Amino acid sequence: KEKFNFIGGSFFQSITSVFYGTIDKIIILPIVGYSILGNYSLAINILTMLTIIPEIFRKYLITRFATKNNINFEKKLMFTFSFVLAIIGYFIVPLILSHFFPKYTNSIDMIKIISFNVIPITFILYFQAKFVAHEQTRYSFLVSLTRTISFIVGIIILGNIFNITG
Numbered sequence: 001k002e003k004f005n006f007i008g009g010s011f012f013q014s015i016t017s018v019f020y021g022t023i024d025k026i027i028i029l030p031i032v033g034y035s036i037l038g039n040y041s042l043a044i045n046i047l048t049m050l051t052i053i054p055e056i057f058r059k060y061l062i063t064r065f066a067t068k069n070n071i072n073f074e075k076k077l078m079f080t081f082s083f084v085l086a087i088i089g090y091f092i093v094p095l096i097l098s099h100f101f102p103k104y105t106n107s108i109d110m111i112k113i114i115s116f117n118v119i120p121i122t123f124i125l126y127f128q129a130k131f132v133a134h135e136q137t138r139y140s141f142l143v144s145l146t147r148t149i150s151f152i153v154g155i156i157i158l159g160n161i162f163n164i165t166g
Contacts, residue, residue: 009137013128016144020151027155039107043114046093050085050118051125054078058125065133075126082122089115 024044028037057078064071093115094108124143131140 003135006135006137009139009141010132013137013141013144016141016148020144020148023148023152024155027152031156035106039104039110042097042101042104042107043110046089046097046111047114047117047121050089050093050115051121053081053085054118054122054125057081057122058129061126061129062133065130078126079119079122082118086116086118089118 025037025041028040057074061071061074061078064074090112093111097108097111098105124147127143128140131137131143
């Protein structure tokens with residue numbers, strides 16, 4: 001019974017993350033259509049590849065936070081990697097994409113913009129690791145819920161205004 005809040009918070013955080021990962025496609029399709037949805041999906045897949053290293057850091061940091069070790073070096077390394085990955089996503093990924101996938105050159109601007117999402121995602125992953133390690137999953141759930149709501153509102157408002165770059 002004493003771990004009920006931890007388990008419940010983890011469960012609802014997982015549900016929110018799954019919802020976050022699928023709701024965007026449901027909202028984008030009626031607003032902008034299949035063509036832009038395909039370009040958006042490619043950009044999201046590239047963002048997913050760019051966030052692999054921060055995800056690995058998150059899993060590593062959970063154990064470091066739980067044992068109350070000093071993590072200043074790991075924290076600096078994690079955020080440095082996120083900045084480097086954002087720069088790679090902005091400059092190098094479009095070059096590779098235009099060479100290997102010439103039909104998807106319409107998504108280059110979107111990829112450049114989305115690549116900078118690695119930085120706030122890294123912040124979210126850092127704090128989620130901290131909350132989970134200290135068994136404060138309700139805060140992790142609130143972060144996921146806030147992220148999902150702001151994401152949905154952003155897609156609806158910016159998608160209608162700016163189309164593919166929104």
